[in-house]
Amino acid sequence: MSRPTLLTGWGRTAPTAARVVRPRTVQEAARALADAGPRGALPRGLGRSYGDAAQAAGGTVLDCTGLAGPPRLNVRRGEFTAPAGTSMGAILTHLLRHGYVVPAVPGTGHVTLGGAIAADVHGKNHHADSSLGAHVRSLTLLTPTGDLRRLGPDGPDPELFWATVGGMGLTGVVTEATLGVFPVETAHALVDTDRTADLDATLALMERTDHTRPYAVCWVDLLARGGSLGRGVLTRARHARAADLPAPLRRAPLRHRPPAALAAPPWAPPGLLNRWSAAAFNAARHRAAPRRERGRAQPLGGFFHPLDAVRGWNRMYGPRGFVQYQFVVPFGEEDTLRAVAEGLARAGAPSFLAVLKRMGAPTPGPLSFPLPGWTLALDLPAGTPGLARLLDGFDQRVLAAGGRVYLAKDSRARAETVHAMYPELPAWRAARSRADPDGVLVSDLARRLRLV
Structure with a gap:
């Protein structure tokens, strides 16, 4: 029996202890689920959920990073298949060598494929290509009952498939997935x-x-006052063609190097930020x-994953950690954005990593x-x-606007607020209960x- 291990999310708040097992095969993962005690079990990837989504206090946590391996590219079908413990950074590196990319790349390469599906990153x-779930053609789900289910949006049990996409690891352990790709000329x-x-x-x-x-993303200054409130730096991009690159880069247009990581200081004093x-x-x-x-050529690694250039940057917030708050509101509700920006500026809440994006078509995931x-x-x-009171107030503005907070980032929202933001929660529960009738899968977030 392994000793309990203290776990946190990337925000380093609210640590809890769990027994961590590291399966290397699907069979070992199935045994770990079968052996889970009364506090249940939960799959975990690289721990990049910001809050408590990958923690299970007193239970069993399956570290699924051992369920990894190189992607298998099928050029004819325009897709790849990979074990779910493989990191998105490793997948991007492998695919670029062959002139392909994943249609939806999260803001860090340090997230597993299974974790990316669970959060529908x-x-x-x-705004152009939707989220990762829109490009998942099939996945294999290991349920706590020991079944291996091959699921897809058009296959058997699409309800369970969509309950898994965005389901925060609470329907089973994704062991493998097949996703579409699209071709590029350069990295x-x-x-x-x-x-x-x-x-x-x-x-x-x-x-x-x-x-x-x-591609479009805007960094915004939420501490500027008066007429400068919400000033920003907007970057928009497309994939460079070989002819767009300067001559030295055209010699090896698909050469890809992930950002070289500099280590953040191992310790930061409280109040540094x-x-x-x-x-x-x-x-x-x-x-x-x-x-x-206009038209600056930038390596895809640096464009997709700028923060990966600083290893352990979450330590910069000091020993108490940090909260990431992400919400979405429909178009036409820009006054909610202004209210949040003005509220942060009035409170002097120190945010220097604030990112604004436009979102497009959703997936059917409840x-x-x-x-x-x-x-x-x-x-x-x-x-x-005053952070808790400030964010609770923002939650109510977002809810009134028809918006929601992101569960993969959340560490402090109220249950009743989240239930109102996600009205399809009962449908998700119904699909989940068929895969996990005994309620084995549970997390601190859940x-x-x-x-x-």
Whole structure:
């Protein structure tokens, strides 16, 4: 019997202890589920959910990173198949060698394929290509009853398939998945950059230009005051063709190197990231960005995964960790974005990683986060005074606007609020109960939000 291990999410808040097992085969994973005690079991990938979604206090956590291996590319069918413990970064690296990419790439390569499906992750191109779940052609699900189910959107039991996509690991252990790919000529993006003066200018430019490029994301300054509130740096991109690259890069256009990772300091003092340091950082970042730049070639690794260049950057928030808050509201509810921006500025809440994107078509997953509209994600030190009250207030504004918070990022929402935000929760529960009739699969998130 292994000793309990203390686990947290990427935000490093609310640690809980669980027995961690590391299956190397599907059979070992099945035994671990069968041997789970009264506190249940849960699959876990690389631990990049920000809150408590991959924790199971007092239970058994299956570290699924051993269920990994190289993707198998089927060029004729335009798809790849990979074990679910394989990281998205490793998949991207492998596919690019052959001139292909995944249609939806999350903001870090350090997330497993199974974890990406469980969170129905989205990238900078959701407005054009939806989330990862839209590109999953089939998956193999190991249920707590020991069954291996081959599921797909058009196959047997589509309800269970969509309950798994975005289902936060609570329907079973995804052991393998097949996804579509699309071809590229190079391992570079061609990036356009614009600096905006305020939130209105940011929203207008994004609305006017998002159809011109498949990738678009805007960093916004949520500490600027007055007329500068919501100023930002908008980047839009498309995949570079070989002819777009300078001559030295054209010699090996598909050469891909993940961002070289510099280690963050192993320890940061409390209060290092405060309203004054964050405001100074934001102002410097805004000034340093080009006012208008077109067609800069950038390696895909750096464009997709900029924060992967700093290993352990979550430690910069100090020993109390941080909260990431991400919500989406429908188009037409821009006043909610303004209210959140103004509330953060008034509170002096120190966020320097605030990202605004436009979202497009959703998937049918009952617990999938995206819907057509605006999504804002921001990091806040967990020790920020009044943070719980501030975010509870934002939740109510988002709910009233017809929006929702992202379960893969959440660490503090109220159960009744989340239930109202996800009205298809009863349908998800019905599909889940068929796969896990004894309620073996459970997480700290599920208990806190009364999902199961």
